[in-house]
Amino acid sequence: MKERLEICxxxxxxxxxxxxxxxxxxxxxxxxxxxxxxxxxxGPEARGGASRSEIVISEKTIDYPKVIKSDILLALTQxxxxxxVKNLNKDGILLADSSLVKEIPDISNKAYLFPIAExxxxxxxxxxxxxxxxxxxxxxxxxxxxxxxxxKAVCSRVPAKAKEIxxxxxxxxxxxxxxxxxxx
Amino acid sequence: MKERLEICxxxxxxxxxxxxxxxxxxxxxxxxxxxxxxxxxxGPEARGGASRSEIVISEKTIDYPKVIKSDILLALTQxxxxxxVKNLNKDGILLADSSLVKEIPDISNKAYLFPIAExxxxxxxxxxxxxxxxxxxxxxxxxxxxxxxxxKAVCSRVPAKAKEIxxxxxxxxxxxxxxxxxxx
Numbered sequence: 001m002k003e004r005l006e007i008c009x010x011x012x013x014x015x016x017x018x019x020x021x022x023x024x025x026x027x028x029x030x031x032x033x034x035x036x037x038x039x040x041x042x043g044p045e046a047r048g049g050a051s052r053s054e055i056v057i058s059e060k061t062i063d064y065p066k067v068i069k070s071d072i073l074l075a076l077t078q079x080x081x082x083x084x085v086k087n088l089n090k091d092g093i094l095l096a097d098s099s100l101v102k103e104i105p106d107i108s109n110k111a112y113l114f115p116i117a118e119x120x121x122x123x124x125x126x127x128x129x130x131x132x133x134x135x136x137x138x139x140x141x142x143x144x145x146x147x148x149x150x151x152k153a154v155c156s157r158v159p160a161k162a163k164e165i166x167x168x169x170x171x172x173x174x175x176x177x178x179x180x181x182x183x184x
Numbered sequence: 185m186k187e188r189l190e191i192c193x194x195x196x197x198x199x200x201x202x203x204x205x206x207x208x209x210x211x212x213x214x215x216x217x218x219x220x221x222x223x224x225x226x227g228p229e230a231r232g233g234a235s236r237s238e239i240v241i242s243e244k245t246i247d248y249p250k251v252i253k254s255d256i257l258l259a260l261t262q263x264x265x266x267x268x269v270k271n272l273n274k275d276g277i278l279l280a281d282s283s284l285v286k287e288i289p290d291i292s293n294k295a296y297l298f299p300i301a302e303x304x305x306x307x308x309x310x311x312x313x314x315x316x317x318x319x320x321x322x323x324x325x326x327x328x329x330x331x332x333x334x335x336k337a338v339c340s341r342v343p344a345k346a347k348e349i350x351x352x353x354x355x356x357x358x359x360x361x362x363x364x365x366x367x368x
């Protein structure tokens with residue numbers, strides 16, 4: 001793995017991307033023993049409804065905590081995809097929700113498409129776990145943190161009564177990742 | 185108000201400082217129309233149990249999103265106070281929970297002391313709102329964001345069934361700030 005890894009989780013407010021960012025950073029920084037910084041920025045763009053959670057994970061101390069070029073970009077809306085794909089590293093990967101992002105920008109990067117929110121609704125009867133399924137897919141695809149660590153971080157951050165559904169959502173994400181990898 | 189304001193909310197895991205940081209940043213960045221960045225860092229220090237949420241609020245675009253010298257420091261544990269007080273700006277202020285921080289470091293800064301967690305327990309029968317009372321005190325003391333904006337941000341971030349208690353906790357924080365100011 002690269003020494004410094006930059007992840008951008010993008011979409012709109014209410015999709016749980018802040019929580020997902022915190023969970024991913026805690027998995028890396030608390031359970032995997034790395035350095036991790038998680039950042040949210042609010043400004044004109046947040047007021048327009050675009051939401052972005054940034055995570056930097058590193059083997060060493062992190063000097064600059066914001067994402068410069070994403071190694072991993074999650075896009076849960078068309079607007080977010082169009083905007084942040086420009087910031088994708090040349091060997092970075094894109095994971096986009098194909099039920100929400102209808103036009104995938106013309107890029108040479110590896111792009112993984114899956115109807116994440118639709119699947120959340122179908123399997124769990126709620127779109128609320130879209131963020132956790134997404135984390136499962138990201139970890140399954142990239143091993144940016146260990147599966148054990150992300151599961152611990154999910155369990156420590158979601159409310160007790162939602163623990164089971166979120167564990168299942170994460171596990172579903174791992175399975176989806178396996179399928180996506182095999183299709184490449 | 186200064187063009188760039190840096191706030192550090194420190195204590196231990198489980199005191200709700202991440203949520204408090206997100207609420208403060210949203211109050212500034214979404215409801216007050218400023219730029220705001222909120223950051224969490226995880227590393228050896230987080231694994232030791234110290235928790236710190238950093239917020240930078242600015243009238244202009246924020247280049248460096250981390251706290252360099254705090255203008256406002258909240259300390260909810262002795263360890264956090266001892267550690268982060270070194271980073272206090274010369275005209276920065278300290279707000280410490282006097283039931284948790286027994287030894288206030290010898291500094292020339294303005295220091296406000298109040299038994300926040302104890303009061304939360306007494307008034308609301310739970311320490312869970314310590315973070316929101318603290319936000320109320322900070323906003324009451326410093327007007328870093330407007331009272332209206334912080335109330336909107338609190339209501340949009342806490343679970344629906346906890347809205348009323350958190351609104352009351354915030355309002356209690358405003359009242360406490362008034363008392364603290366009059367005592368200076």
